[in-house]
Amino acid sequence: MLVFSLLVILIFNFALELDLQARTSLSAGILWATFIFAGTIGLNRSLAVEKDRGCLDGLLLAPVDRSVIYFGKAVGNLLFMLIVEAIVLPLFSFLYAFNVFQPGFLLVVLLGSIGYAAVGTLLSTMVVQARTRDILLPILLFPLTLPVVIAAVKGSQGFFQSLPYEEFSVWINILVAYDLIFIAVAMMVFDFVLED
Amino acid sequence: MKPKPRLLTVLDLLAAVSVLAAAGLVFFYAPVEQMMGAVQKVFYFHVATAWVGMLGFGVAAVSGILYLQREEERYDVAGSAAVEISLVFFLIAIIMGSIWARPIWNTWWTWDPRLTTAAIVELIFAAYLLLRSGVDDPERRARFSAIYAIFGFISVPLTFISIRLLRTIHPVVIGSAEAASQGGFNMDDPMKTAFFFSLAAFSILFADLLWHRVRLGELQRKVIALRFKSYEEED
Numbered sequence: 001m002l003v004f005s006l007l008v009i010l011i012f013n014f015a016l017e018l019d020l021q022a023r024t025s026l027s028a029g030i031l032w033a034t035f036i037f038a039g040t041i042g043l044n045r046s047l048a049v050e051k052d053r054g055c056l057d058g059l060l061l062a063p064v065d066r067s068v069i070y071f072g073k074a075v076g077n078l079l080f081m082l083i084v085e086a087i088v089l090p091l092f093s094f095l096y097a098f099n100v101f102q103p104g105f106l107l108v109v110l111l112g113s114i115g116y117a118a119v120g121t122l123l124s125t126m127v128v129q130a131r132t133r134d135i136l137l138p139i140l141l142f143p144l145t146l147p148v149v150i151a152a153v154k155g156s157q158g159f160f161q162s163l164p165y166e167e168f169s170v171w172i173n174i175l176v177a178y179d180l181i182f183i184a185v186a187m188m189v190f191d192f193v194l195e196d
Numbered sequence: 197m198k199p200k201p202r203l204l205t206v207l208d209l210l211a212a213v214s215v216l217a218a219a220g221l222v223f224f225y226a227p228v229e230q231m232m233g234a235v236q237k238v239f240y241f242h243v244a245t246a247w248v249g250m251l252g253f254g255v256a257a258v259s260g261i262l263y264l265q266r267e268e269e270r271y272d273v274a275g276s277a278a279v280e281i282s283l284v285f286f287l288i289a290i291i292m293g294s295i296w297a298r299p300i301w302n303t304w305w306t307w308d309p310r311l312t313t314a315a316i317v318e319l320i321f322a323a324y325l326l327l328r329s330g331v332d333d334p335e336r337r338a339r340f341s342a343i344y345a346i347f348g349f350i351s352v353p354l355t356f357i358s359i360r361l362l363r364t365i366h367p368v369v370i371g372s373a374e375a376a377s378q379g380g381f382n383m384d385d386p387m388k389t390a391f392f393f394s395l396a397a398f399s400i401l402f403a404d405l406l407w408h409r410v411r412l413g414e415l416q417r418k419v420i421a422l423r424f425k426s427y428e429e430e431d
Contacts, residue, residue, distance in 0.1 A: 119347070126340045130330035139326055143319040144347055147354040150362065170361060178354055185350060192264055192339045 001045075002084050005038035009092060023096055028156035031092065031100075032149055035085060035109075036116065040138050042080045043120040044127075046073065051128040060194060070121065070190040078117040085109055098160075105159040111175040112152035115182060119144055122186040125193045151175045204407055211404040214397035218244075218390070226390035238296040240391050244398035246289035246314070251402060252282025253317060256324075257349035260342035269417070270410070272338035275345055276328060277409035281402060283321040290314055309359040316355055320348040 012030045016022065050056045050073075059069050089109075093100045120141055127137045151174040158168030222240045229236035255278035263271035293311070294304045305311065324344055331337040 122343075122347075126327075126343065129336065130327065130340075131332060132326070132330040136326065136330055139323045140344065143316050143323060144351045146316055147351060147358045150355075150358040154362070174354065174358060174361075181350060181354075182347075185347065189264065189343045189346065192343060195336075195339065 001038050001042045001080065002087060004041055005034045005084055005088050006091065008034045008037055009088065009095075013095075023098060024161060025157070027092075027096070027098060027160055028153045031089075031156065032112070032153050034088065035081065035113070036142075036145070036149060038084055039077075039081050039113075039116050039120060040141065042084070043077055043117075043124040043141075044134065044137050046077050046080070047121075047124040047128040048133065056128075056194075066191045066194055067187045069194070070125075070187060073125070074117050074121040074186075077121050078113055081113045081117055082110070085113065102159050104165070105156055108152055108155040108159065108172065108175065111172065111179060112148050112155075115148040115175060115179045116145055118179065118183045118186055119148075122190060122193065125190075147174060147178050151178070200411075204404075204411075207400070207404045207407065211397075211401040214393075214400050218394040218397035221390040221393050226387045227384070229387075232300060235296055235299050238292050240394040241398075242289055242292040242296065243391070244394040245285045245292065247395055248398045248402045249282045249286030249289055249314075249317065251399065252278040252285065252406075253321075253345075253349060253352070255406070256282070256345040260345035260349075263338055263342040264346075269334075269338065270414075272342065273410050273413035273417075274406070275342060276325075277406050277413060279321050279324050279345070280409060281405050283318065283325070285398075285402070286314060286318050286321065290318065307359075309356055309362070312359050313352060313356045317348075317352055320352070324348065 009030065012033070016026060016030075047056075050059065062069070089100050092098065120137075123140050123144070124137055127133045127140065130136055151171040155168055155171035155175065158165075158171065218240070222237050226237070226240070228234055256275045259271040259275035259278065262268075263275065290311075293314075297306070298304055324341060327344055328337055328341050331340055
């Protein structure tokens with residue numbers, strides 16, 4: 001996941017020939033594309049490992065509510081995404097002489113990752129029980145997380161270009177709304193994902 | 197096997213007649229729009245097919261919720277039937293829109309909220325069908341696709357809002373004053389008649405196709421059950 005995201009950043013560098021001007025407008029998009037792709041790999045792995053080694057059945061035997069399992073896996077996935085981001089962001093900053101350490105931007109990263117992990121965990125729990133699991137997750141996940149991608153990219157861009165906060169605060173509201181709605185719905189339907 | 201219900205035959209005829217009548221109204225009754233000319237006539241069926249596409253999306257989400265509540269197989273059949281029909285109708289709507297957009301906007305495609313949302317909905321439909329084909333166990337397949345339909349139905353409005361905040365040039369024909377510069381227009385009465393008649397005709401067509409598809413799904417299930425039975429007798 002980590003090596004993959006570093007490679008993606010490298011490829012973007014050569015594919016887009018990032019000069020100083022392009023960097024300001026494209027950085028947000030590159031970073032989020034990297035996080036999203038790396039996140040898919042992490043999500044696929046995290047549940048596939050449980051399934052293949054039979055741990056999923058063990059988890060189901062545990063005398064807890066199903067939503068506890070969901071939150072456990074979701075928080076785990078979120079943590080992995082955040083760790084990768086915590087390594088990628090300073091590197092990005094270093095390689096491109098670009099300041100990403102702004103509290104507001106870090107908030108956007110956190111909110112975006114929460115939404116992505118919330119939906120991704122639920123879908124990957126479904127996908128590991130399917131036949132075509134390795135290719136299925138991105139196909140299912142990307143159309144559903146489009147609002148997260150749009151809002152996160154626009155929100156990050158706002159901070160990168162140091163626009164006044166009122167101009168892009170709406171994107172942060174969308175991220176918060178998305179996170180709340182999908183965590184709630186995922187919690188409601190998770191019982192049905194792991195029924196047997 | 198149950199014979200084809202009488203009401204379904206009636207609905208078949210009604211759908212055929214009303215779609216033909218809608219086409220007649222569009223071509224011979226509704227006047228030619230002054231600014232855009234004949235290409236504007238695409239609009240009647242464009243909106244009607246897009247409406248059917250969204251209707252099917254709604255039906256899929258509602259039957260998803262009903263399936264999760266009651267676990268009855270018919271809701272699963274209804275959901276997948278609605279998605280299959282909507283996939284086709286939405287594609288027709290997108291293609292018709294492109295045909296209209298080429299002369300009016302001077303481009304086949306733009307990343308406008310409605311166009312993008314339509315493309316996303318189409319992708320969600322495709323993903324839904326791929327998910328179904330990837331899961332073998334029928335009961336599990338039903339649960340997963342119900343959940344996915346619900347998730348899709350919740351996320352699409354958010355996508356729409358997000359892109360709407362980004363940019364828009366799609367005309368809002370009904371209830372908007374400043375659309376004229378984007379290729380919008382005001383409908384006079386014969387236009388309205390043709391428009392609403394097309395909407396109704398395609399809704400009937402949708403109901404008809406849905407019913408057929410649900411029947412087909414039930415027959416499919418029966419065939420599988422019979423095949424299992426014959427295997428057991430052979431053994």
